[in-house]
Amino acid sequence: xxxxxxxxxxxxxxxxxxxxxxxxxxxxxxxxxxxxxxxxxxxxxxxxxxxxxxxxxxxxxxxxxxxxxxxxxxxxxxxxxxxxxxxxxxxxxxxxxxxxxxxxxxxxxxxxxxxxxxxxxxxxxxxxxxxxxxxxxxxxxxxxxxxxxxxxxxxxxxxxxxxxxxxxxxxxxxxxxxxxxxxxxxxxxxxxxxxxxxxxxxxxxxxxxxxxxxxxxxxxxxxxxxxxxxxxxxxxxxxx
Numbered sequence: 466x467x468x469x470x471x472x473x474x475x476x477x478x479x480x481x482x483x484x485x486x487x488x489x490x491x492x493x494x495x496x497x498x499x500x501x502x503x504x505x506x507x508x509x510x511x512x513x514x515x516x517x518x519x520x521x522x523x524x525x526x527x528x529x530x531x532x533x534x535x536x537x538x539x540x541x542x543x544x545x546x547x548x549x550x551x552x553x554x555x556x557x558x559x560x561x562x563x564x565x566x567x568x569x570x571x572x573x574x575x576x577x578x579x580x581x582x583x584x585x586x587x588x589x590x591x592x593x594x595x596x597x598x599x600x601x602x603x604x605x606x607x608x609x610x611x612x613x614x615x616x617x618x619x620x621x622x623x624x625x626x627x628x629x630x631x632x633x634x635x636x637x638x639x640x641x642x643x644x645x646x647x648x649x650x651x652x653x654x655x656x657x658x659x660x661x662x663x664x665x666x667x668x669x670x671x672x673x674x675x676x677x678x679x680x681x682x683x684x685x686x687x688x689x690x691x692x693x694x695x696x697x698x699x700x701x702x703x704x705x
Contacts (some may be wrong), residue, residue, distance in 0.1 A: 466533050468661060469495040469518060473527035476684075478512055487513045489684040490527065497628070497701055500655040500662040502659045502675035507667060512633060512682040520544045521632050549577050553622030557634040559614045561606045561621075565594060566664050571620045578625050589654075592620040596650055612643025619650055622625065630654065633665045648674050652697065670696070 476488040487510045489620040495501055505511045511670055516522040517529060520536065527537040531547065539547065561570050571589040580588060593602050596616040601609060606617060615635055622630055632651060636644030652674060654660045672678045674696045 467494040467530075468497045468532060469663075470530040471518075471527070472529075474514070474517065474524050474529055475509070475526040475556035476517065476522075477525045487684055488517075488524075491681070491684070491686050492677055493686060493689055494661065495661065497661055498655070498659050499653070500664070500675045502664045502666055502678045503681060504666055504669070504672040504678055505687075511665050511667075511681045513616075514681065515631055515633055515663070517665065519554060535612040537652045545577075549574060550579070550625050551628045553625070553627040553630040555615070555622050555630065555635045557620050559611075559618050559638075560568035561614055561617060563607060565606060566603050566618050567598060567606055567609070570606050570617055571624050574621060574625050578626070588624055589620075592623040593617075595623060595654075596620045610643070611640050612646060615643070615647050616650065617637060619647070619654075620697060623654070623660075623672055627660070629661045629663060631663050631665070635664070635668070636666070636668070636671055644671070649697070652695070662705040 471494070472492050474491045478485045478487060491510075491514060495573070503511045503514060513522070524536075562573065568589055571592055572585050575585045577587060590599065590602065593599055596612060596619050598616055598620065602638055603614065606614065609617070616677050618635075630651070635647050635651070639647065646669060651664065653660050655662045662671070662675070666672050673692055675692060676695055677691050678691070679689045
């Protein structure tokens with residue numbers, strides 16, 4: 466059974482009588498353990514699609530099944546639990562809490578989880594270790610580099626051990642070296658730990674590190690192709 470099954474998804478935004486269609490009947494399947502890049506230019510609908518897949522927004526028409534169940538059939542409590550326990554999110558803007566250290570930022574999702582508080586420190590440090598930042602765990606998150614902030618965001622996404630990691634333009638605010646480290650970490654999370662990765666990007670070089678590229682244009686799926694030989698960065702180290 467596919468983890469994610471999208472069939473004819475449409476999204477229209479309404480502002481009074483004004484209607485703005487964004488997605489026009491998108492269909493695809495993502496199986497557990499895949500690394501998929503959703504690629505397209507600005508305004509193509511790819512970030513809107515990520516918001517729908519991540520239960521951050523609702524679709525107008527069509528069908529979206531997560532784990533075999535139609536998304537609209539989940540209760541609000543069930544959706545909250547899915548977002549906390551099964552999904553991890555990484556955003557271009559990092560979205561870290563100000564005036565807190567790295568450890569406190571990574572612990573944040575655990576506040577809303579079913580994990581006992583006695584495990585929070587160990588879980589957070591494990592996630593921080595996976596992105597190579599143990600030596601900075603007590604640093605103020607505002608006083609580290611952009612690349613390190615994005616690594617903190619990845620650790621925070623990992624701390625509840627989600628099935629799926631959604632990464633929305635995770636290298637967009639980074640230089641090429643820092644961006645390469647981020648992509649390499651995502652590849653290792655997929656290959657070594659088995660996470661399903663859905664990467665949103667407008668950059669061909671970034672998309673080609675995935676195993677499969679779904680291209681979105683003007684709200685339609687333009688193509689859905691396998692990557693014969695995904696690129697490797699050779700940066701990052703999950704064992705730090």
